[in-house]
Amino acid sequence: MWGRRSLLQALCIVVAIAQPALAAEPVGQAVVIKTEVTGQSGPIEVDSSVHRNERIKTSPSGLGQFLFRDGTKLAVGWGSSVVIDKYVFDDSQSVKKLTIRAAKGTFRWVSGSSNSSAYQILTPAGTIGVRGTAFDFYVGPDGTTAVVLLNGAARFCGPGGCRQLQQRCDCVVAKPNGNMSAARRVDPSILDTLGNPRALPFLSGNQRLSGGIGMIGGCNMASAAPERKDRKPPPPAIAPVPQRQDPPQRRAEPQKERPNKPDMPHHANPHHDRPHHDRPDHDKPDHDRPHHDRPDRPDKHDGHDDHDRPGHHDQHHGNDQDHQGHDRDHDRDRHHNRGGSFNHNR
Numbered sequence: 001m002w003g004r005r006s007l008l009q010a011l012c013i014v015v016a017i018a019q020p021a022l023a024a025e026p027v028g029q030a031v032v033i034k035t036e037v038t039g040q041s042g043p044i045e046v047d048s049s050v051h052r053n054e055r056i057k058t059s060p061s062g063l064g065q066f067l068f069r070d071g072t073k074l075a076v077g078w079g080s081s082v083v084i085d086k087y088v089f090d091d092s093q094s095v096k097k098l099t100i101r102a103a104k105g106t107f108r109w110v111s112g113s114s115n116s117s118a119y120q121i122l123t124p125a126g127t128i129g130v131r132g133t134a135f136d137f138y139v140g141p142d143g144t145t146a147v148v149l150l151n152g153a154a155r156f157c158g159p160g161g162c163r164q165l166q167q168r169c170d171c172v173v174a175k176p177n178g179n180m181s182a183a184r185r186v187d188p189s190i191l192d193t194l195g196n197p198r199a200l201p202f203l204s205g206n207q208r209l210s211g212g213i214g215m216i217g218g219c220n221m222a223s224a225a226p227e228r229k230d231r232k233p234p235p236p237a238i239a240p241v242p243q244r245q246d247p248p249q250r251r252a253e254p255q256k257e258r259p260n261k262p263d264m265p266h267h268a269n270p271h272h273d274r275p276h277h278d279r280p281d282h283d284k285p286d287h288d289r290p291h292h293d294r295p296d297r298p299d300k301h302d303g304h305d306d307h308d309r310p311g312h313h314d315q316h317h318g319n320d321q322d323h324q325g326h327d328r329d330h331d332r333d334r335h336h337n338r339g340g341s342f343n344h345n346r
Helices: 002-023 190-194 211-215 304-308 310-345
Strands: 026-034 037-039 049-051 055-058 063-068 073-076 081-089 095-110 119-123 126-130 134-139 145-151 154-158 161-165 170-174
Touching: 026 037, 026 081, 055 063, 119 134, 145 154, 145 190, 154 170, 161 170, 170 190
Parallel strands: 095 119
Antiparallel strands: 026 049, 026 063, 037 055, 055 081, 063 073, 073 095, 081 095, 095 134, 119 126, 126 154, 134 145, 145 170, 154 161
């Protein structure tokens, strides 16, 4: 009896150990992790595997991008919580069933290679049916859900009925009580409707996605982007030190050509350009010249020094002739005296 009971206990232990092993089946991996993203066994890092029934959480500034085995891509924005609820994989690199349960936060979904009917997203306000598509969706703290179509088609069904999203940037907002808006083009006013300026950050540009998943979106929501609170403000810009600049060089004015004047004698060239004290003595009469400018000469030679002045030029020649005549008379007198002396001596 005790042998049978021991065998039964051993079988229970084996089954208990096998269940976590089945729950730990990997269904995809993390390709981008920013700040803090956690899973069932702790922080998730790039290339870490994600598993079926694993809950993924992000911090208020966290971001995680995940790639599933069939090529499906899921981005989980800040302050979010999601569980990979069901995942049934077949042998043709596609899934028979992939269901995720979004509890809160903001997400982007891009379908992989599996049939559209295999995908299902569950929210507190209803279910998103995928039609080979890409879309963003947001789940608020009270369960209010917004879906914005980016590519393909989708359908949202809740207690109040279903809405078809067929045009790019079509949007629908639904509440858990069944209230649901008509499908219309999204605009920045949806942030006021959701009561959260941080909702839909992939569309507003508050969070940047990497790879091809980040190239989808827009819908003119970037102008509504609120200021990011998780980012540190940039340091104040340091004003550059102004470089010393040389003053602009003044362009040299072309000099006017002066007409060529014929050479004139020094005594005929007026010296009006010179200062008064530089003017030569022959430009002013003797009585105007200051005494200190006149050289100390004997009075009898004054007449000989006037030959440089224009006014006494002719007088100079006349005086020379008089001197020559005077010298000849003087020589004759000397001859005469010599003759007298000669005769007298004889």
